[in-house]
Amino acid sequence: MATEKKHKLKIIPLGGLGEIGKNMTVVEYGSNIVIIDCGMSFPEDEMLGIDIVIPDITYLIKNKDKIKGIILTHGHEDHIGSIPYVLKKVNVPIYGTKLTLGLLGNKLLEHKLEDVSLNILNAGKSVNLGCFKVTFIRNNHSIPDAVGLAIDTPIGTVVHTGDFKIDFTPINGDVIDLDAFAELGRKGVLLAMSDSTNVERPGHTDSERTVGAKFMEIFKNCESRIIVASFASNVHRVQQIINAAVAYNRKVAISGKSMINAVKVSQELGYLDVPDGTIVHVNDIRKLKDNEVVIITTGSQGEPMSALTRMANNDHKKLEIKRGDLVIISANPIPGNEKTVSRVINMLYEKGADVLYDALMQVHVTGHAKQDELKLMLTLLKPKFFIPVHGEYRHLMLHAKLAANLGIDEKNTIIGKNGDVIEVTSKSIMKNGNVTSGNILVDGLGVGDVGNIVLRDRKLLSENGLIIVVLSTERGTGKVLAGPEIVSRGFIYVRENIDLIEESKAVVRRALNKCQETNTREWNNIKMAIKDSLSSFIYEKIKRNPMILPIIVEVNNNELPDLTDK
């Protein structure tokens, strides 16, 4: 179709560049769009009170009619986590492998989304979406049923590796389809996008199987209860824990909502092989001897509400850590979670447990390709153009350098940012403008209603507390009728600081008198005068900067409100 070639192919990352999280990439040609992945990320420290972060999809809403579908590479949250929010704005068909859609199904139920078109596509199979033909290619990763993508477009083939590693001895026997990637390379790849997560690490990743061997060794010599924390979606890891339990005659209890869910879904879909009678309810482990028990739990990231943290805190309804328990943390902290993880490890030691984690013993392997695997992938694909993806800026930069060493011309590689419009023709690749992009913060049921100003306030409140100054003035004259009263939260304990509070009131009174003298009647100006005088007074006194909130109630002289703090 020669006429189709009049368009440029556009690649528009809406998430996942300059960050590890909320992956989402738009592939657009003329009036056709497919979306690769639809992820979320966890909030950063300064995003107080925020549950999750999703990409800004203004561009998708604007171009709703062009979207042919969402293609999912695998079931990790940074690839499927924002789907419920996106579907509420643009309801388009979704394509993914069986396990990916199984995990997604649960999430859609939680959000009460029923009218969704979910289409299973197995590795090796293709689907036509508008002018694109999308083919799934078997991958290895820290979740089963992960795929890379070959997208045939009118101007050439685009390959997206998805999150991948090369595991020659994976747990279910499905080795990454290197043959398919090589075949694409032979036919000619116009553009490749590849996982940059582990580009800093030399060599080749270890096989998932090495962790299983470690489990066998640990279980063999253990007489106490064993508690293993891992990612719920790491079904192969869970399988290996179960295998070791079965080998050493232990029963397995599953703890934590997402772990229970993942085990249920993957067992139903045939991704987890559990002999009958192996899994017992947590209530029933009391009846077993210590050396007959394994508990598989969530909480490998030290998440405060997770089952493991609650156990360590004596805050779990059914389970607690007891002296002698062996706890294995079979995961690495996601960057940013190091502190919470080490806090949990400390608590576990304090409870008298023994703890094994990656720094002590190899009880985890990564799911992301290291340098040798990245080189092999690019060597097989031999792409004309290259966009490193799934990484912070430094990862993308290093991946571009690695590609340059393999002969991919640096001017044919684009280090992109979220929102960039990257235009590709059969002869060129370049950035050309950008679209709206960014973080949408989800706090409970509110999506995007918490912005920078709200966050700044939360930060200020959390660090310095709040002082509320309440007073009432007479309507018309502005004369102070009652107050100022001072109420504080998270600042100082009022009853023990009566002097400071009294002095503060005096400061406010002086500021108000000044306003009267200068005939300042404007509420905002009065409020500003109160804030300024009080904040410099408090800073001078105790070197703190609480948030100050003046509340002025204007009343008729005969209806005085009660301003005292009850």
Ligand SMILES: [Zn+2]
């Ligand atoms: Zn992943």
Ligand SMILES: [Zn+2]
């Ligand atoms: Zn990922």
